[in-house]
Amino acid sequence: MLEVVELELPEPGPGEIRVRIVASGINPTDWKTRAGLANRVPDGFQIPHQDGAGVVDAVGNGVTGVDVGRRVWLYLAAFGNRFGTAAEYSVVPADRVIPLPDSASFDLGACLGVPALTAARCLGGNPEVLKGKNVLVAGGAGAVGHYAIELAKYAGARVVATVSSDEKQALAEAAGADLVVRYTDEDVAQQVLDFCGPVDRIVEVALGTNLDLDSAVLGAPATISTYAATGELTLPVGEFMRANTTVEFVLLYGLTPEQLADAVHWTSQALSADALTALPIIPFALDQVVEAQDLVEQAPVGKVVLRVAEG
Incomplete structure (x- = not known):
């Protein structure tokens, strides 16, 4: 069952980063996971959504080169991790947090990731x-x-x-x-x-x-x-x-770390060159996450995004 609840603010552990989420992108795999079609059953609570964008809020031990306050986009946030991006805050491994150029909107950052x-x-x-x-x-x-x-x-x-x-x-x-x-x-x-x-x-x-x-x-x-x-x-x-x-x-x-790193590098290069754009955004509020996922299941033209907070 997917519902909106209040949780304690998660703390980043070693090698992790906490991000204040501004926008959360929804993909077909999100509703398919909710429907039990992805062969992934959470062992407890699971915050959904792999993709998002926001601002670094805190860093765990061992994380270097990432400053609090940096604009970032996230990928595979909920993969093997309890904290997806359909929340006010997400804690993810540091290598899944990528700088978001000032020229790129949070909506665009939330549209990257899986697609x-x-x-x-x-x-x-x-x-x-x-x-x-x-x-x-x-x-x-x-x-x-x-x-x-x-x-x-x-x-x-x-x-x-x-x-x-x-x-x-x-x-x-x-x-x-x-x-x-x-x-x-x-x-x-x-x-x-x-x-x-x-x-x-x-x-x-x-x-x-x-x-x-x-x-x-x-x-x-x-x-x-x-x-x-x-x-x-x-x-x-x-x-x-x-x-x-x-x-x-x-x-x-299922990609290898090397294949995934190559894809991230190419995407980041193109993003920095202003070569990537967002599809038309279909916005929902965080408390409309169920309705938003239901719409994604209908395959609308455009990209469904939860706008969680102001940038």
Whole structure:
């Protein structure tokens, strides 16, 4: 059961930082965890939400280089930790607290975390490998798709995005996609190939549904990186083998520390260069957390954020 309660102010232990939360971003994994679909059952109370932004309030023993009062964004706050960001204060391991530039709003900081880091990993984890490459982003108006477009453009790639509506097309274009097409068009593959030729990497939200399109536009070699595949999947093994195709399945919670650090570094670089933006914010108050999670389950256009406090 998810409810708003009063708890004692948590104290940071060794290697931990306490952050006064200003904004808390909500992801699909948050409502799925609440619904019991994530195979993670808390052993006591659990404050939800992985992503957020705020101000450093206190530091534990052994933490260096982080000053009280610094603006920060957080990622994986509730992963293996009792204190997520759906609260006035969160205590998290120091390596999950990242400086937030003055030019970035707390809303933007709360939108990063899971979506941006997933996008960075799906793009290969290193911006250097994308310069001059062709990237196809499926679902370019979703949170991961949004940051995949922006991170790929920051890295110097040519980006094509697929969407389903005028509203989503406008969002993908605002993120910087060089071409936006409707995935419902009969000639999507031809539009992509006519624009940029074969693609080098695909960031995929629905691999089973989009497999024919992906196969039609893939270069040789190329990579499909999917972060939301479900159910059974049949791959054209011979075709992919001949093309030396790589198919990656990405789940942020299972990345190695090195992979996660690379994704954080790329995201931080782009953020400092003002290359990242927030999707349209759908704000809720902290005491509306249940309603906010329920809305996320309905997959709205935009990003649902709890505005916990004034910055």
